[in-house]
Amino acid sequence: MKDFFEQKRPHNGLSYDEYKEAWREGKDRSAVDLDRDERKMLHYLRYNWERSLAVENEFDVSDDLRSAVDGTDEPQLWMVITEPWCGDSAFCLPVIRAAAERSDEVTLRILHRDDNLDIMDQYLTGGSRSIPKLVAFSQEGSERFQWGPRPDEGQRLFDHLKEQGRDKMEIVEELISWYEDGGYEHVDDELVETIQSHRAEA
Numbered sequence: 001m002k003d004f005f006e007q008k009r010p011h012n013g014l015s016y017d018e019y020k021e022a023w024r025e026g027k028d029r030s031a032v033d034l035d036r037d038e039r040k041m042l043h044y045l046r047y048n049w050e051r052s053l054a055v056e057n058e059f060d061v062s063d064d065l066r067s068a069v070d071g072t073d074e075p076q077l078w079m080v081i082t083e084p085w086c087g088d089s090a091f092c093l094p095v096i097r098a099a100a101e102r103s104d105e106v107t108l109r110i111l112h113r114d115d116n117l118d119i120m121d122q123y124l125t126g127g128s129r130s131i132p133k134l135v136a137f138s139q140e141g142s143e144r145f146q147w148g149p150r151p152d153e154g155q156r157l158f159d160h161l162k163e164q165g166r167d168k169m170e171i172v173e174e175l176i177s178w179y180e181d182g183g184y185e186h187v188d189d190e191l192v193e194t195i196q197s198h199r200a201e202a
Contacts, residue, residue, distance in 0.1 A: 001141035004119050010079040010137065013109030016097045023049065023084040041085055048090035051176075055094040055184055061102060062188050068195040069102040075139040078108045080148075081120050082132035087172065088150045089132040091179040095187040096134055096147075125149055136198075145198040151186035154178060 004010070014022065027045040034042065061069075078100050082089040093110075100108040113120050113131050123133045123146065130149035138144055150158070157178055161171045 002122070004116075005137060005141040009116070009119065010077055010109050010111065013079065013111045016093075016108055016110065019084075019110045020052075026084065044085040044087075048084060048087060051087070051090040051179070052094055054180075055091055056098075059095055059098060059184065059188075061098050062192070064192045065099055065188050066102055068192045068199075069099050069106065071199065072103045072105045072195075074105060076106050076144060077137045077139075078106055079135045079137065080108065080110045080132050081113050081116065081123065081135075082110060083113050086131050087176055087179075088154075091184040092132050092148070092150065092187050095184055096132070096191070099188070099191055145194050147187075147191060147194050150175075151183065151190055153186050154183055 023045065027042065027049050029042060031039055031042055078096070080093060080096060082093060084090075097108060100106045111119065113129060117129070120129050120131075120133070123135060124130075125133070125148070133146070133148040135146050136144040154175060158171060158175055161174055166174075
């Protein structure tokens with residue numbers, strides 16, 4: 001069992017509603033007296049809020065994902081490490097939340113990455129603190145599966161644009177457009193595969 005799990009830090013994480021409420025408070029701050037970096041952060045919080053709401057309104061859990069999550073036969077804690085300024089998270093987290101809500105056996109808890117870097121550093125992606133990162137645990141603290149930080153197709157797009165030498169903002173804009181065209185649906189597909197693969201190995 002991981003030390004942080006034994007300390008119940010994931011258990012004491014935020015529910016989705018609590019996470020959104022903290023996000024709402026952050027995005028609704030006045031921009032008056034904020035410095036340049038703070039205004040930039042406020043911009044991300046507000047845009048990502050709208051993106052997140054769009055996914056919440058448009059996404060329906062697929063039959064395959066319903067079946068995969070409905071088949072969960074043990075209590076699980078799904079820990080997501082993320083931040084509201086993260087564009088990937090704005091599109092992916094609502095899908096994870098919708099999946100988690102399918103089963104009474106699944107409890108979703110969210111940890112802010114920047115307040116939990118010691119946990120984040122145990123789940124790096126290519127040496128990077130990339131988010132969102134989902135880790136599912138059994139009641140006893142055994143890891144069941146991991147997912148994140150973005151769908152494989154989105155990652156391939158990111159890598160391709162980077163290889164072309166595109167600047168960071170161009171890459172972000174292309175990736176956001178991909179998500180807005182339905183790229184977040186790939187989270188559904190990959191969660192099905194991830195959950196089913198774990199179940200087959202168990």
